[in-house]
Amino acid sequence: MKAIDIPISDDIIRSLRVGDPVALSGVMLTGRDAVHKWMIETFIHRTREPQDDDQEIYRAIKPLLDGGIIYHCGPVVSGLETEEYQFVAAGPTTSIREEPYQGDVMAHFNIKGVIGKGGMGPKTLQACQEVPGVYLHAIGGAASLIAKSVQRVLGVYKMDFGVPEAIWVIEVKDFPVVVTMDAHGNSLHQEVTDSSKSILDRLLAVS
Amino acid sequence: MQPDLTKQFLELVRLAATDLPPDVEAKLRQAAKQEEPGSAAQGALEAILKNVEMAREDSTPICQDTGTPIFYVFYPEGWSTIKLRKQIENAVAEATARAYLRPNAVNALTGKNTGNNLGDKHYPSIHFEEVEGDTLMVDLMLKGGGCENVGAQYALPNSKLGAGRDLEGVRKVALDAVFQAQGKGCAPGILGIAIGGDRGSSYYGSKEVLFRKLDDTNQDAELADMEERLTNESNEMGIGPMGFGGKTTVLGTKITGLHRLPASYFVSVTYMCWAYRRRRMTVQGSEVSYE
Numbered sequence: 001m002k003a004i005d006i007p008i009s010d011d012i013i014r015s016l017r018v019g020d021p022v023a024l025s026g027v028m029l030t031g032r033d034a035v036h037k038w039m040i041e042t043f044i045h046r047t048r049e050p051q052d053d054d055q056e057i058y059r060a061i062k063p064l065l066d067g068g069i070i071y072h073c074g075p076v077v078s079g080l081e082t083e084e085y086q087f088v089a090a091g092p093t094t095s096i097r098e099e100p101y102q103g104d105v106m107a108h109f110n111i112k113g114v115i116g117k118g119g120m121g122p123k124t125l126q127a128c129q130e131v132p133g134v135y136l137h138a139i140g141g142a143a144s145l146i147a148k149s150v151q152r153v154l155g156v157y158k159m160d161f162g163v164p165e166a167i168w169v170i171e172v173k174d175f176p177v178v179v180t181m182d183a184h185g186n187s188l189h190q191e192v193t194d195s196s197k198s199i200l201d202r203l204l205a206v207s
Numbered sequence: 208m209q210p211d212l213t214k215q216f217l218e219l220v221r222l223a224a225t226d227l228p229p230d231v232e233a234k235l236r237q238a239a240k241q242e243e244p245g246s247a248a249q250g251a252l253e254a255i256l257k258n259v260e261m262a263r264e265d266s267t268p269i270c271q272d273t274g275t276p277i278f279y280v281f282y283p284e285g286w287s288t289i290k291l292r293k294q295i296e297n298a299v300a301e302a303t304a305r306a307y308l309r310p311n312a313v314n315a316l317t318g319k320n321t322g323n324n325l326g327d328k329h330y331p332s333i334h335f336e337e338v339e340g341d342t343l344m345v346d347l348m349l350k351g352g353g354c355e356n357v358g359a360q361y362a363l364p365n366s367k368l369g370a371g372r373d374l375e376g377v378r379k380v381a382l383d384a385v386f387q388a389q390g391k392g393c394a395p396g397i398l399g400i401a402i403g404g405d406r407g408s409s410y411y412g413s414k415e416v417l418f419r420k421l422d423d424t425n426q427d428a429e430l431a432d433m434e435e436r437l438t439n440e441s442n443e444m445g446i447g448p449m450g451f452g453g454k455t456t457v458l459g460t461k462i463t464g465l466h467r468l469p470a471s472y473f474v475s476v477t478y479m480c481w482a483y484r485r486r487r488m489t490v491q492g493s494e495v496s497y498e
Contacts, residue, residue: 019247021247021250034318073271074271074272074309075271075309076267076268076271076273076306076308076309077306078306088267088268088271088306089262089267089268089269089270089271089273089306089309090271091270091271091272093272093352093353094352094353094356094391096391117353117390117391117393117449118353118389118390118391118450119389119390119391119450137449137451139251139254139255139258139449140270140353140390140393140449140480141255141258141269141270141272141351141393141480141481141482142254142255142257142258142270143258143262143267143268143269143270143271143272144258144261144262144265144267144268144269145254145257145258145261146258147267147271148261161318162310162313162318162319162320162322163309163310163320164271164309164310164311164320165318165320176254178247178250178251178451180451188450188451188452189389189390189450191452192389192390192445192446192447192450192451192452193389195445195452196386196389196444196445196446197386199443199444199445200382200383200386200444203382203440203443203444204368204369204379204382204383
């Protein structure tokens, strides 16, 4: 298990290979469907005018994402009424839904690592080589275990998206992940898809 | 006089969300032993098992996607389903306030979250059926979104997969569904398969069959054989836990048949993630038990 601190340098990113287990420590942001759509439309493609406190939020999250991590996660959070937030359950959500956005979001903010589950497609793999960055697979459903690695909730933005869809700023210690897409064009997801396809073809051919 | 079961329903929800059924946990332990020592697959299963223990001890959700709550209520003659529905809804809202459930119900168009897991008449999903006798039985399944998204329905024949209108055709489309899902449904998964019905009843059937225990055997010998074969062949594909590659892709398969029109032959596959959260509550007089 490699221990890596956030923010992450390009050299460290390039040293990672598919299959490496990693323990992450530092500050990261959660962001899923609504956040990616909002980032792309408001700040990257600029098809939507910034509204309310959008610009303020942008200025706040930009330095945190520079060299940083975005985590595809919709957590269960306690302390919503008192705003003494605590992550109760915080496993990854399916990443492929962000495939249309992820590469551009990584490039725009210089994001070094995307955490989620299920892997992503060619556009994100391309961005991993260019930015450079990696895709880090968390254990889907291991929500209580992962919540324990969240030391503190430092803040939250876009609560109007709802608890699962908001941007949570969290400080983590030894957050466990596996590199499944690296900065050298390798994807464990592609490898497993290819090998399972040939076995499927054989199983479909017999009766 | 019908009792107020709100508290008991709350306990049913808490138990389902935070404590994996013993038959599922046992299968996961067995799977962890079978994977290559030190592999990513074994690491994933060990993390899953550790997570299950922590969730149970701390009474926290096993998975943060606490899913669609799907209730099946089997009630004796004379019970008011209006009252039962209200009590279930109150329990679900309270379970959300206590963070056993994540606020999960969002408006279809605006995406606005109701904040308490109550939506329209289909959310939570509650099915009522009157039964003989004087025992009230309530089954609850929490069905996560990631695995729900990889479910699939096929209309046979399917020429692309060479699947005809027979059990062999069912096998072929089910294997395709497992392949398409890869690790995205949080493998190792459990397959619920319904053959027949209309498009709607077929999908319901494929979920209802998942209330069976993992280690039971289908009473239909032909379906029992196919359940075993599909589990083995799915595992042969080597997709593995989380899609990391490995020996355990599917923990079990459950198949049911529904009467269909001569013109239609649907096969519906519901993919259940490893976090197979289902619990049963039984009320007999003043006695309430959970399993």
